[in-house]
Amino acid sequence: MAPTVASAGAGATTDRTPGPRARRRPDLAWLGLTPFAVYVLLFLAVPAVIAVGxxxxxxxxxxxLANLAAFTDPSVLRAFGGSFGLSAVSAVVGAVLGALVCWALAALRPDGLVRSVVDAAAGVLAQFGGVMLAFAFIATIGAQGLVTTWLVSAFGLDLNAEGAFLYTVPGLVIPYxxxxVPLMVLTFMPALEGVKAQWGEAAATLGASRATYWRRIALPVLAPAFWGSxxxxxxxxxxSFATAAAxxxxxxxxxxxxxxxxxxxxIIGLQHVAGVLALGMVVVMAVVMGAYSLLQRRAARWQR
Incomplete structure (x- = not known):
């Protein structure tokens, strides 16, 4: 009877095994991305193609191709120079200040009150901009702002003695x-949390000083994440547009x-120059975000 049972079991197993012509059920999980894909197509991809085209x-x-001559116009070159300067200065200042905030937060408990409040505030303030942010700085350090008038009355210091500083391209650095800074906190904090305390203990066991640990271990590990941020x-x-436009x-x-x-x-003699400028912005953003992706890929190895 044993061979018979074995044969029956084998036959049952064979019957349950799908044949070569059996079709697999289609995977419908990708349908969940359809709303997002439609949004990206209608509100990002199509407008970008129309603007550049x-x-x-x-x-x-x-x-x-005659419109590309706009890149030789002095006003266009000054605009790109102003954008590069404003973006670079605000990014460096924001990155340094944000990294210092992250370093201070790293010493706190992740589930503590201060850490939770700062994380929540960073998430809100990183999206705070546009007309509301412009009005806040106008009311604070504008020509008749609260801080401006107080400095004049208390110390005789006029921030706008040589003109309304806030309403110039260099003045945009302050609201930017x-x-x-909050955006830097959100992007750099996970990398700083990825630095293991055991690394410092192992370095100290091998005789390394605190400065050597930061110079030879911590900073090289954090460098890709910092530069990516x-x-x-x-x-x-x-x-950014709304804050500057206001x-x-x-x-x-x-x-x-x-x-x-x-x-x-x-620009006399040229048409659709806005599309040419949009092309320049797309090229710059593609290069920057490509470099950011490479750095984040390298930094992710230490955050797993």
């Missing part, structure tokens, strides 16, 4: 840093120059 057409819709802050400032009426940076080109033609 308009820089290669004439008023009649014919293809042309306001949302750059710095590039993210640069991209964030380079693409404070500065004319150009000076690329987003404001694009607005000017859309409302009035300032």
């Amino acid at each position: 308009s820089g290669f057409t004439t008023g009649d819709g014919a293809f042309t 840093v306001y949302f750059q 710095l590039l993210l802050l640069f991209a964030n400032a380079f693409s 404070l500065i009426a004319q150009g000076g940076i690329v987003p404001l120059t694009i607005r000017t080109q859309l409302t009035s033609e300032t």
Whole structure:
């Protein structure tokens, strides 16, 4: 009877095994990405293609490369220079201050009250911008701001003695840093938490000083994450528009120059210059975000 039972069991197993023609059920999990994909297509991809493509057409819709001559216009070059300078300065200041905040938070309990409050505030303030942020700084350090008038009355110090500093491209560094620091806290804190205490203990056991540990172990490990966060802050400032538009009426940076080109033609003989400037921004953002992706991929090895 044993061979019979074995044979029956084998036959039952064979019957339950799907044949070569059996079809697998389709995986429908990807359908969950459909709403997001439609959103990206309609509100990001299509507008970007239309904006960039308009820089290669004439008023009649014919293809042309003549509009690329806008990159030789002094006003356009000054706009890109202003955007690079503003983005670089605000990114460096925000990255340094944010890294210091992260270093102070690392000594606190992750589930403590102070840490929770700072994390929540960073998440909110990193998205705080536009007209509300501009109004807050106008009311604080504007021409008749609270801090401005107090400094004049108390110390005789006028922040706007040589002109309204807040309403210039260099003055934009102040409100930009306001949302750059929280963004740095959000992006750099996971990397700092990835540094294991055992590494410092092992280095001390081998006779390394605290300075040697930071110079030879901690800083090399944190460097990719820091530089990646710095590039993210640069991209964030380079693409910001609403706060600058609320404070500065004319150009000076690329987003404001694009607005000017859309409302009035300032480069004689060229059309659709806004699309050419958008192309320049897309190229810059692609390079920056590509470098950011490479650095984050390297930093992720230490955060697993």
